[in-house]
Amino acid sequence: MTSETGIGARVKRKEDQRFLTGTGRYVDDLPLARATYAYFLRSPHAHARIKSIDVSAAKASPGVVEIFTGKDVADAKVGGLICGWVVKDKHGQPHKSPPHPVMAVDTVRYVGDSVAMIIANSYDEAKDAAEAIKIDYEVLPANVDLAKALAAGAPQIHAEAPGNLIYDWELGVKADVDAAFAKAAHVTKLDLVNNRLIPNAMEPRAAAAEYDKGTGQYTLWSTSQNPHVLRLILSAFVLGIPEHKLRVVAPDVGGGFGSKIFCYADETMVCWAASRVGRPIKWTAERSESFQTDCHGRDHVTHAELALDKDGKFLALRVETIANMGAYLSTFSTAVPTYLYATLLAGQYTTPLIYANVKAALTNTAPVDAYRGAGRPEATFVIESIVSKAAMEMKIDPAELRRKNFIPSTAFPYQTPVALQYDSGNYPPIIDEAIKIADYKGFEGRRAEAKSRGKLRGIGFSSYIEACGLGPSQVIGQLGGGVGQWESAQIKFNPTGNVQVLTGSHSHGQGHETTFAQLVSDRLGVPIDQIEVVHGDTATTPFGMGTYGSRSLAVGGSAIMKAADKVIAKGKRIAAHLMEASVADVVFEGGTFKVAGTDKAVPLGAAVFAAYVPHNYPLAELEPGMDENAFYDPSNFVYPAGTQICEVEVDPDTGEVEIVSFTAVDDFGNIINPMIVEGQVHGGIVQGVGQALMENAVYDEATGQLVSGSYMDYTMPRADDVPSFKVGYKVTPCPHNPLGVKGCGEAGAIAAPAAVMNAVHDALAPVGVGHVPMPATPLNVWQAIHGAAK
Amino acid sequence: MYDFTYHRPKTLADAVNLLKGKDEARPMSGGMTLIPTLKQRLARPSDVIDLGGLKELAGIKVEGNNVVIGGMTRHADVASSADVKAAIPALAHLAGHIGDPQVRNRGTIGGSVANNDPAADYPAAVLALGATVTTNTGKHAADGFFKGLFETALGEGELITSISFPKVEKAAYMKFPNPASRYAMVGVFVAKSASGVRVAVTGAGSCVFRVKAMEDALAKDFSSAAIKDIKIPADGLNSDIHGSAEYRAHLVGVMARRAVDAANK
Numbered sequence A: 001m002t003s004e005t006g007i008g009a010r011v012k013r014k015e016d017q018r019f020l021t022g023t024g025r026y027v028d029d030l031p032l033a034r035a036t037y038a039y040f041l042r043s044p045h046a047h048a049r050i051k052s053i054d055v056s057a058a059k060a061s062p063g064v065v066e067i068f069t070g071k072d073v074a075d076a077k078v079g080g081l082i083c084g085w086v087v088k089d090k091h092g093q094p095h096k097s098p099p100h101p102v103m104a105v106d107t108v109r110y111v112g113d114s115v116a117m118i119i120a121n122s123y124d125e126a127k128d129a130a131e132a133i134k135i136d137y138e139v140l141p142a143n144v145d146l147a148k149a150l151a152a153g154a155p156q157i158h159a160e161a162p163g164n165l166i167y168d169w170e171l172g173v174k175a176d177v178d179a180a181f182a183k184a185a186h187v188t189k190l191d192l193v194n195n196r197l198i199p200n201a202m203e204p205r206a207a208a209a210e211y212d213k214g215t216g217q218y219t220l221w222s223t224s225q226n227p228h229v230l231r232l233i234l235s236a237f238v239l240g241i242p243e244h245k246l247r248v249v250a251p252d253v254g255g256g257f258g259s260k261i262f263c264y265a266d267e268t269m270v271c272w273a274a275s276r277v278g279r280p281i282k283w284t285a286e287r288s289e290s291f292q293t294d295c296h297g298r299d300h301v302t303h304a305e306l307a308l309d310k311d312g313k314f315l316a317l318r319v320e321t322i323a324n325m326g327a328y329l330s331t332f333s334t335a336v337p338t339y340l341y342a343t344l345l346a347g348q349y350t351t352p353l354i355y356a357n358v359k360a361a362l363t364n365t366a367p368v369d370a371y372r373g374a375g376r377p378e379a380t381f382v383i384e385s386i387v388s389k390a391a392m393e394m395k396i397d398p399a400e401l402r403r404k405n406f407i408p409s410t411a412f413p414y415q416t417p418v419a420l421q422y423d424s425g426n427y428p429p430i431i432d433e434a435i436k437i438a439d440y441k442g443f444e445g446r447r448a449e450a451k452s453r454g455k456l457r458g459i460g461f462s463s464y465i466e467a468c469g470l471g472p473s474q475v476i477g478q479l480g481g482g483v484g485q486w487e488s489a490q491i492k493f494n495p496t497g498n499v500q501v502l503t504g505s506h507s508h509g510q511g512h513e514t515t516f517a518q519l520v521s522d523r524l525g526v527p528i529d530q531i532e533v534v535h536g537d538t539a540t541t542p543f544g545m546g547t548y549g550s551r552s553l554a555v556g557g558s559a560i561m562k563a564a565d566k567v568i569a570k571g572k573r574i575a576a577h578l579m580e581a582s583v584a585d586v587v588f589e590g591g592t593f594k595v596a597g598t599d600k601a602v603p604l605g606a607a608v609f610a611a612y613v614p615h616n617y618p619l620a621e622l623e624p625g626m627d628e629n630a631f632y633d634p635s636n637f638v639y640p641a642g643t644q645i646c647e648v649e650v651d652p653d654t655g656e657v658e659i660v661s662f663t664a665v666d667d668f669g670n671i672i673n674p675m676i677v678e679g680q681v682h683g684g685i686v687q688g689v690g691q692a693l694m695e696n697a698v699y700d701e702a703t704g705q706l707v708s709g710s711y712m713d714y715t716m717p718r719a720d721d722v723p724s725f726k727v728g729y730k731v732t733p734c735p736h737n738p739l740g741v742k743g744c745g746e747a748g749a750i751a752a753p754a755a756v757m758n759a760v761h762d763a764l765a766p767v768g769v770g771h772v773p774m775p776a777t778p779l780n781v782w783q784a785i786h787g788a789a790k
Numbered sequence B: 001m002y003d004f005t006y007h008r009p010k011t012l013a014d015a016v017n018l019l020k021g022k023d024e025a026r027p028m029s030g031g032m033t034l035i036p037t038l039k040q041r042l043a044r045p046s047d048v049i050d051l052g053g054l055k056e057l058a059g060i061k062v063e064g065n066n067v068v069i070g071g072m073t074r075h076a077d078v079a080s081s082a083d084v085k086a087a088i089p090a091l092a093h094l095a096g097h098i099g100d101p102q103v104r105n106r107g108t109i110g111g112s113v114a115n116n117d118p119a120a121d122y123p124a125a126v127l128a129l130g131a132t133v134t135t136n137t138g139k140h141a142a143d144g145f146f147k148g149l150f151e152t153a154l155g156e157g158e159l160i161t162s163i164s165f166p167k168v169e170k171a172a173y174m175k176f177p178n179p180a181s182r183y184a185m186v187g188v189f190v191a192k193s194a195s196g197v198r199v200a201v202t203g204a205g206s207c208v209f210r211v212k213a214m215e216d217a218l219a220k221d222f223s224s225a226a227i228k229d230i231k232i233p234a235d236g237l238n239s240d241i242h243g244s245a246e247y248r249a250h251l252v253g254v255m256a257r258r259a260v261d262a263a264n265k
């Protein structure tokens, strides 16, 4: 059915009514009777031993209800936070697992590590009391610089990880790759730093918890992207609260970008302490706490080499990466620079041999974990930077070099040398379309015109692939992942015919309430305003794995389609009974059951009514009610791909980079709501542009302080930093999920950094600049030009 | 934020008296700097005296050759004032590029000039235009008013009531914003009047300063070519993650030339 609200329609987002009128309900909005307020006192040092903590004066401070220190938490036998993905190093040994206490006991390891939780009748009283806590620190040598983390003599951060090494991991056969390099006509070499990012969700992390003494039931409201997974971790590993006695609710959540996937210390403490103080506890991070303690993203140092034959065919790729883990291993940190990174290094190309070596290192910085794209932006940045550099060195047009090496459309399913099997794709038409939209042919003219205005104009390509829609559970398990990766759905009709769609996915800005309703409206013919999508509450929704890795539609949406099919199957049997027909003769069209060749018809609503008021109903064979459940475990990842073309103008006097044109052509498979997809693409590109030109988490080497700890120093991209984007689509439907969809949530952020940086390098090549570090801030660009001129 | 007592006097005399009586009293105009400081617990005033109710401090007037702007005048009002745009368009332009709309609708010229943030825009205009800062106790010439990092010639309890800007022949302000905060990383205000040329630089150093070499060269030849070889020494300039001292020194030259070109347009 194609309708104004079905698949393919630009339905306005149902949820925006409440978001735009200020009637959303976020964790901090919760009115909880007798609530107390928590404040976390945090380490001002990057690395220090806690010699003593004296909370006596603070406990006497007005309004204080309770104060907990790391010792109290340890004495209560609270478990540590876990890393849920076991990565085996190149010798087959599991990664080093230093403990991650929910509150520092005797050592603090980064600025922001929490040392005390103060609970008071008001937030200000809690903060006042925190000032009265006396801590005697013995400051230890610290290291915040990834490049130095593994060097001999670097400060040792955890005894359990000698030399600060979490793992030394590899993928591919080094000897084969080295042999291919020996025969190469050309080798391009590249050193890159993938800059560290701070997620900056609009809503800071928040938690509220309540303990019901009568039932022993805990309720934790949390800004989580995956409330069931959070409950599972808290129950099974950290707090030991039985799963059925813990309800986790993630109500409206204002953005996450990955940072709200993880099980954090603060939310854990709020939940734990609720039963100890016997009153509800509320906590909302201040913005500076978000900067200091949300898991950061990226942060790689990489050396890469690409071997080519004389015609520019890729022969082999060799990549050495050091990845920053921060001071502790966060929930999925170990997987990001391995299985979400090195497995993507084939990109869109037929590179036959790839070797990747990744070393994960500890530093005295906030933990690093998945952030929009997680590993795949890092991989794309490596591949697309080195391909463009090779094109420049070999004087081959960058589009031509890419085309020459694309996996041909006839080769799918395509087995890459780095474990993944791409299910579908057709890359040449994508780059052709992008070139057309971007008017690549006219570029040299625009470059000349810009030069007449004193500007250096450049153009950059980025042809990305991503594996998302996580993922087949058995593959995830084989790779060390600790959880299944299916998704769940429940379609629950009410007797009056309207529908609740319960999903295990979680929406924190993505528009699921609209997209998922479109699926159901399309499939079942129910008007969209009769459909309510419910998510985010472990007490009401089926167990779900949550939202990340662009999986909600491909996996969660597929579960909804399966549940819808069950509704139709059951409806057919009810309708057959009502029409006195055989089930085999009943068809379902436009929301109505019909018997082909007759005028007999039963609308779905009538079948549902009969199911709830089963007076004329086949009760002997069929249960009453219309409430269908489905779980969906995908058979493969999905592989969105696309090409972005960015055009910049550099002001050589100031080093400023202006993005003057930006084109993105994507293959997301079938598209359910083009407007929402565009929003995801636009937002993703802006995040990628942010990484390329502005954002940078900087720790001071001498003091370990987070220098970019507020918006005074951390540059977020703003609307006036980007032009109007030109977007286009090519569609190769995903062959293995019922919707034929691929993910779109991360694509923009994955591809954009390379597109922008390639454009910057193209612009600066004529003035002799070889490399500009990312982000290409005015300072970095000016210094590169200035250095080149010297 | 710590507790304090809030006052909203109706007259300047009351405000001055309130300030005098308390040891830790602070005046507040737009609160765009003071309130974040309080929220971060970086200041602990006993009393906050809100100047928002003082009629004496409001409004923009043209008095002879001068534009007189009341201390409580919001940046947005300066930016959109027909009088300012007609008399000193560069000043309206400057005000229109401070912060964002919310900040411009709250922040005031008195608060900005009293605060003397090294990266604030107004101090460059005050110094380059040779403005006069009027307070409840007297008048201060621009030269000598800005004493150092967040330091001015204002005495204890002294309040800025208005700032008087003489009209000039030509003027322009060029700002290179800090990428993150969008305060001035380097801002150069150039003004040419019958009495000569003044070039004031904000953002680059610990306090707004004049560049004598450029002023002399421009007095002879008011063109960007006249200053293209003047190098600003990097010594003593600010250096942070957004810009080294050398980069800022370089930007002073670029922004000064662009300001001269803009003034000549």
Ligand SMILES: Cc1cc2nc3c(=O)[nH]c(=O)nc-3n(C[C@H](O)[C@H](O)[C@H](O)COP(=O)(O)OP(=O)(O)OC[C@H]3O[C@@H](n4cnc5c(N)ncnc54)[C@H](O)[C@@H]3O)c2cc1C
Binding pocket: B026, B027, B028, B029, B030, B031, B032, B033, B034, B035, B051, B071, B075, B097, B098, B099, B100, B103, B104, B106, B107, B108, B109, B110, B111, B112, B114, B115, B119, B120, B121, B122, B154, B158, B159, B160, B161, B181, B182, B183, B184
């Ligand atoms: C997000 C943001 C962006 C900004 N961007 C810029 C920018 O780009 N450029 C720029 O120049 N500024 C910028 N500002 C600063 C802002 O524009 C104000 O000028 C500044 O905050 C001070 O003005 P105010 O009226 O808010 O003063 P307040 O915060 O009320 O006061 C500041 C200080 O001055 C004292 N004070 C106030 N009024 C008087 C008076 N009449 N006499 C004596 N002392 C007084 C106060 O006690 C306090 O110490 C920005 C501010 C914010 C929050």
